[in-house]
Amino acid sequence: MAGSLKDQLLKAGLADADKAKKLDKEKRKVAKIARRSGVELVDETREAARAALAEKARRDRELNQANNSKALRKAINAQIKQLIETHKxxxxxxxxxxxxxxxxxxxxxxxxxxxxxxxxxxxxxxxxxxxxxxxxxxxxxxxxxxxxxxxxxxxxxxxxxxxxxxxxxxxxxxxxxxxxxx
Known part of the structure; x- marks a missing residue:
């Protein structure tokens, strides 16, 4: 059984060895920068902030819907009161x-x-x-x-x-x- 996918592609002739080395080097470079700067924490923070914004938007929609239904109920009560006062x-x-x-x-x-x-x-x-x-x-x-x-x-x-x-x-x-x- 062969090793990694990279090795299998190289043996099959579907990938170039120089190109594979460059991609590995680039991958290690990005990982090193991420470890030093704590990018993983920033991504988690970003996801938490995105989730908090989505939750806030959902709550705001529910609150707006409740306020709209309350205003509609108030308008209907005013219409009923006016009908009663004018026709009683x-x-x-x-x-x-x-x-x-x-x-x-x-x-x-x-x-x-x-x-x-x-x-x-x-x-x-x-x-x-x-x-x-x-x-x-x-x-x-x-x-x-x-x-x-x-x-x-x-x-x-x-x-x-x-x-x-x-x-x-x-x-x-x-x-x-x-x-x-x-």
């Missing part, structure tokens, strides 16, 4: 307590009889603004729901619409009075 119905101190659920809590809002019928029919919708509740027309509430669906409180009884035909026939003989409050 005036708070008339109605005499009928309209109960609705917000999450797992039952809340009560006093409304007039007309507002109660419109809320039950789905023409009006209750929207949460901070810790307050406002009544809005359904088209405006749909625009708000596009931006943040958690703020819109559906007041219609969708369970009755979801009843099967057989279940609806079961209750057809019983009339629900208009003044029924829960």
């Amino acid at each position: 119905l005036p708070k008339s101190r109605g005499d009928i307590g309209f109960n609705f659920t917000d999450g797992k809590k039952v809340k009560k809002l006093y409304v007039t009889s007309i507002e109660q019928k419109q809320l039950s029919a789905g023409q009006l919708v209750i929207v949460r603004q901070g810790d307050q509740y406002e009544i809005l027309p359904h088209p405006v509430a749909a625009k708000i729901a596009e931006r943040d669906s958690d703020r819109v409180i559906v007041c219609r009884d969708e369970d009755a619409a979801a009843l099967s035909e057989e279940e609806q026939d079961w209750y057809k003989d019983y009339e629900i009075p208009d003044d029924l409050m829960w």
Whole structure:
């Protein structure tokens, strides 16, 4: 078995002996300079600095993305607030307590009889603004729901619409009075 790759190339006639000696001399010279000047440490330092810059750039991108999403959320909240302020119905101190659920809590809002019928029919919708509740027309509430669906409180009884035909026939003989409050 032959020695190094250099020896094999020389024996095969694919490399020139003078050229091989020059390359060896150059290689030793570069290694000697590197040992004296500590180039290896500089390369490691350079790599560490490059890695630190890459990590900083990644963190900056994440921070910018978080700031952008925060600004977008703030802009959406401002749009919702403006929609509510411009389209909310005036708070008339109605005499009928309209109960609705917000999450797992039952809340009560006093409304007039007309507002109660419109809320039950789905023409009006209750929207949460901070810790307050406002009544809005359904088209405006749909625009708000596009931006943040958690703020819109559906007041219609969708369970009755979801009843099967057989279940609806079961209750057809019983009339629900208009003044029924829960």
